[in-house]
Amino acid sequence: MAATLHVVAVGSVDDGKSTLIGRLLHDTGHLRGDEIEAVAEASRKRGRKGIDLALLTDGLRAEREQGITIDVAYRSFDADGRRILLGDAPGHVQYTRNMVTAAAGADAAILLVDAKSGTTPQTRRHLALCAMLGVRDVVACINKIDLVDYSQARFDEIAAELRAAAAAVDGPRITAIPLSALNGVNVVERSPETPWYDGPSVLEVLRDLDQPIVETAFRMPVQWVIRHDDGVNDIRGLAGRIDSGSVSVGDEIIALPSGVTSRIARIEVLGEERAAASAPLSVTLHLEDDVDVARGDVISTVTNAPQVATRFRATVAWLDEQPLTAPMRLEARQGARTVPVIVEELHERLELDTMLQVAADQLDVNDIGIVNVLAASPMVIEPYAISRGMGSLVLIDPATNRTVAAVMVDEVLAGL
């Protein structure tokens, strides 16, 4: 079982994400008395009956004033020994970019659906975004089930809708749970209010989800070269975080894009000598040969090495107010490299409600589209489906320094 599970809570506005997170923290004993008292006080100030647990994660003044989530809040808690890092993502359409940020890198999503209103276009958008970002498991919480008299028929109906929507986007596995976040029904323990439901509680699913897919090919972007002359040896250590796979002393490696090869002489895991190390550890690698390797290079085992390319086709989630039109000059940040790029072509925009690709000449903020990108210098690139690390990048507008897009590589193309 993985030590840490990254989970993102998504769904339409007012479907109860923040309440569920507050409930999870509260019912697992991760809230202290004074934190509960502070939330109770804030609830009274707003004239709410009882404790509004949503006020716990809506930490910004503007969020509490409007009763909505604007930016992602992260909370950590332990589910019977497993660390859960939970991101509470905004539900509003205009904050979709913050939802993309929270879901990128997540292993699983909690998708909240209001039992009364059922699935909405925003529910389907979030499901599609999860599929696109490679979130493999979706815990679908049919929330406010108390407001439909704990109806099994209503639950089954919405669960079927969700499964159909997930299948349409070739998407994640769905575990559907009837829920009342407000009353704590099926949050931590299975509740008597839903005797017809024999599945797990939310906490049980998070605790028991099997290990996220571990990509096996060894990849490590070099972040920093540690130089140290102790009088006897002139040390040259390649410092970085292992992105995927594992490496052992004696392994034949290749540094890309340069293509120089060597063998692993020593592996240090933050001061400790090891015979082998695996993702996601931060390490320092020492090579047998004094070859030229610098920040931004990717170390891989010689077998199963990634591609080096200057052109690729990719799915972009556009995050900036200023729209994307092609061609556009930007900078790509990937691993430990920053490379000037041109978005050469905008092929189409993805209608998330229908999953139809439609012709487009620009992408507005929160739009998803398919583009061709040309890089000024060779990049180590793999499709996102194969390698999250080598297949993901962000685009930065050098004029404003804003992060304008999250990008997933679909296919490596032949260069110019």
Added chain:
Amino acid sequence: MTLLTEVGTLDVLEAEAVHVIRECAAECERPVLLFSGGKDSIVLAHLAVKAFAPAGLPFPLMHVDTGHNFQEVIDYRDQFVARIDERLIVASVQDSIDQGRVQDETGPRASRNRLQTTTLLDAIAEHRFDAAFGGARRDEERSRAKERFFSHRDAFGQWDPRNQRPEPWTIYNTKLKAGEHFRVFPLSNWTEIDIWAYIGREGLSLPSIYFAHQREVFERDGMLLAVDDHIERYSHEQTFTETVRFRTVGDMTCTGSIRSTATTVAEVLAETRASDVSERGASRADDKTSEAAMEDRKRNGYF
């Protein structure tokens, strides 16, 4: 293959923090590590040393000294810096007061906690730092839970929480314009328990006031404040001797102690796990002023 060691939660947190520290060192021109002698900044400095060993740190440490710190912490700070053999810059709130940049508060509620912001921003400008590592954690406070790893500050040192840079995956946008800087928080995903567990695992020493000791204190707002020349007491505030320890270490005027008999890391861990009061609730008077006190201070450039 059995050569691989099992990777636990602390290993993952450690790897993440080191990744962030190395990214910042590589991308920013002039980083600095904010070091208070508190447990979080001790863990942070320890991680930074590990990130670049056996070479030295590629950036200095800086302490924003309110002049109202516990002597035990100042002593610890100096010993720590001597031991790791790195450079420490001390930015002094007293200097800011002497230069007329800020005005000292007076009366029993006087605190230099807020004044630190000016001293910090002045020091960042003076040394032309473009990144300041801090030991803040997302579990500390609601607005902290919204922080990015690389938190962008404009030329006025301000945080704009509604317009933060997206950080998908573990890719950080480290671009800055002149005069801007980052606050970088490698410990974002650590909890108070993680910090103590890591201190135990790594065998780190701490300032003695983190462990139970006899101290003359007085009670205010449900907190036990230290009796000291720096804190004016109301006439009704009686002093008494109590066995206490501090859960956080900050400016003396707004840092409360708790009754405790815990003298080892293991005992502190057990006590912290069982406690029904959060770290800030137990020991920080500065957050009790309003619901958004921390957010407001952070917007203006606080740590």
